[in-house]
């Protein structure tokens with residue numbers, strides 16, 4: 001009745017790197033199934049992923065770009081089971097995408113980029129996650145069929161994430177690596193000598209009744225123990241240094257890279273995804289200092305003790321190794337299930353953390369809206385999920401550990417039993433039997449550690465891939481771009497030619513539509529318009545935070561795209577609506593990126609921003625710590641601080657976005673008077689809702705739905721009784 005898809009090969013599975021990557025990762029799996037492996041970043045770009053993830057339409061556009069024929073459908077399960085060509089992409093729990101690759105009469109197999117390769121669902125479980133409305137039986141799917149263009153498309157190199165990436169960082173510490181290796185060799189030498197000494201006590205000391213020999217051997221054992229402890233101490237210290245240095249170097253490279261990336265990179269990712277990459281760094285450090293070292297130690301110990309066991313009796317050796325292999329196989333068999341549970345636990349922990357952060361951060365709002373009970377309920381739901389996951393983990397651990405211990409114990413008993421028989425038959429001395437059982441005991445831990453190492457290596461490779469993805473992103477500035485030095489922008493007009501722009505998806509609405517305008521040098525241009533009309537976006541384009549999707553922005557005759565963003569922004573002084581106060585002193589906040597710390601200019605800037613008296617009156621004056629966790633400032637004080645920062649910077653181009661809207665009328669009047677003098681000779685763009693801020697501008701532009709609908713002076717626009725006049729009447733605050 002149901003379509004059966006038998007495949008000998010394993011369905012290619014890839015795990016998503018970031019919270020919103022499920023769509024591109026599904027595409028990657030399907031393309032890989034048809035024989036082409038694309039880097040995730042390439043597919044992310046093709047999907048035009050945003051912080052909200054991707055839609056079916058985005059995936060279709062990307063898939064068509066890869067050479068697939070696409071068909072989106074809303075269909076009942078019976079049709080999906082009977083007729084659908086697999087694999088296909090499914091909309092899952094209304095917020096996620098997965099790949100469906102196999103349906104049997106009783107189960108549905110799904111590759112879930114967030115969970116793991118083989119998520120097997122019973123039909124009711126599957127329907128609960130797939131169907132659009134409970135009981136409707138319908139769900140959404142995207143079918144992809146490769147065309148000739150798919151196979152003819154040029155290869156795109158896959159993101160490299162081999163452990164070799166660690167070598168450049170390790171190389172810098174190669175002088176410290178040789179002592180580490182020495183301690184490892186010493187440790188295995190000690191491990192080798194101990195069973196030999198045990199045998200000597202029994203076979204030579206006890207049998208020949210030589211007390212002095214027994215004492216000597218015991219003293220030797222004590223010396224071995226001390227030697228082993230000392231080498232472990234030295235190794236731990238060396239490793240801590242290497243691990244910490246390598247980790248700092250990697251994190252530094254990562255943060256440097258982040259700071260060089262364009263703002264759109266951060267728009268398309270959730271903050272947690274970047275934090276996760278910082279955690280990845282910790283994972284790599286743990287791998288280098290713990291897993292890798294214990295792996296090398298395990299391998300050396302297994303080799304040395306294995307040879308010893310072989311020397312004593314080859315059959316004992318084979319018996320032990322068979323038992324060890326069975327234990328490893330058993331642990332390995334549950335690797336994927338463990339991985340899935342880990343992901344689930346990680347998800348619940350993250351949800352718990354987000355929930356608590358929101359509760360602490362929004363305490364005022366919770367009390368005001370009476371949401372205490374609702375928030376507590378939400379928290380309790382998360383705890384329930386956590387308990388379920390913990391129980392599931394415990395059950396799995398008990399099964400894996402229990403059977404593992406059973407295998408190990410059975411192996412040890414069999415080895416002891418077999419060795420005892422050999423002693424009885426005179427094929428092994430009693431001392432050798434003790435040495436054999438001791439050796440087997442010493443071998444158990446290293447054999448078990450091999451499985452842990454495999455898991456740690458896979459996780460580390462995944463972390464390295466996630467970090468490599470960031471390193472492969474294109475920088476905001478390239479060396480070819482022109483550097484704007486000194487007064488290179490002074491006296492030059494800025495011109496927007498037919499500029500259009502949209503955020504995120506290719507299907508998102510245009511936020512700026514064919515904008516043409518001139519921002520004259522040395523003059524004040526004011527932009528007014530309804531909320532959401534695109535004023536802030538226009539400023540962001542002027543700041544090169546985003547490139548226009550159509551048209552161009554020119555400084556005199558040169559496109560802004562030809563200048564390095566960093567050098568362009570050095571000429572711009574900006575107060576944005578959501579300007580940020582750093583966790584720093586007041587002076588540090590005003591100096592911000594400026595390297596010249598001139599206190600006279602600092603006081604003057606704060607005087608012009610009408611905030612000097614307040615700052616000076618604080619017990620620690622300009623050295624008062626502000627920002628998060630520091631001395632609290634009112635919104636108006638924050639705005640004045642941001643204005644002081646701008647004045648101190650003394651740029652050629654000034655961009656203000658609602659920079660005075662939180663000020664009282666008295667302060668605003670005084671500051672505007674001061675700013676008028678400060679603006680002289682500068683190119684100024686002011687976005688404001690208050691008439692008092694805009695009416696003296698040399699030119700006023702009125703924006704509506706992303707377009708400039710009117711321009712002129714206050715007098716001219718008021719007289720023409722158009723959009724500006726209406727805005728003044730209905731929207732603009734008349735300024736008290």
Ligand SMILES: Nc1ncnc2c1ncn2[C@@H]1O[C@H](COP(=O)(O)OP(=O)(O)OP(=O)(O)O)[C@@H](O)[C@H]1O
Pocket residue numbers: 267503504511529530531532533534535536537538
């Ligand atoms: N980062 C973003 N991602 C997606 N859409 C955005 C983003 N920022 C702004 N928008 C959208 O772009 C449109 C224009 O926003 P913009 O902030 O430029 O308007 P505005 O005229 O400055 O509004 P206001 O006067 O309220 O500040 C809005 O519809 C907004 O939802």
